[in-house]
Each structure stands twice: as C-alpha cells, then as structure tokens.
Amino acid sequence: MGRGHAPEAARALAGFGLTAPEVQNVSACAELSRQASVRVLEKAGVRRYADKGDPARFGMTRER
Numbered sequence: 001m002g003r004g005h006a007p008e009a010a011r012a013l014a015g016f017g018l019t020a021p022e023v024q025n026v027s028a029c030a031e032l033s034r035q036a037s038v039r040v041l042e043k044a045g046v047r048r049y050a051d052k053g054d055p056a057r058f059g060m061t062r063e064r
C-alpha cells in the first residue's frame with residue numbers, strides 16, 4: 001500500500017490516450033468523499049477543472 005502504482009498507472013493511461021491523433025484531452029471524475037482517488041489523479045498530474053458539485057471533474061490536455 002502506498003507505493004505509487006496507482007498514480008503511475010493513471011499517468012500512463014492518460015499519456016497513452018493522448019498519443020492518438022484524434023484525442024485532444026482525457027477526463028476523469030472522482031467523488032470528493034473518495035480522497036484516495038482524488039489524490040491519485042492529482043499525483044498523476046491530472047488537473048481538477050470543476051470544483052463545484054460532486055463528483056469532481058479532472059482533465060489532461062495534450063501539449064501542443
């Protein structure tokens with residue numbers, strides 16, 4: 001537990017999705033009560049873009 005595998009996997013999955021030419025961004029949702037899930041997304045570099053409401057929305061955009 002706590003070895004960093006989940007953020008690494010989330011980062012790899014998002015990165016893989018963004019390698020497809022037709023994909024411009026990836027998104028995820030996490031219930032705010034699930035703080036471990038929120039931390040995984042934040043550690044993976046996925047940014048929260050909607051703070052209002054539950055679930056919170058996160059996303060990552062391809063760099064240009």
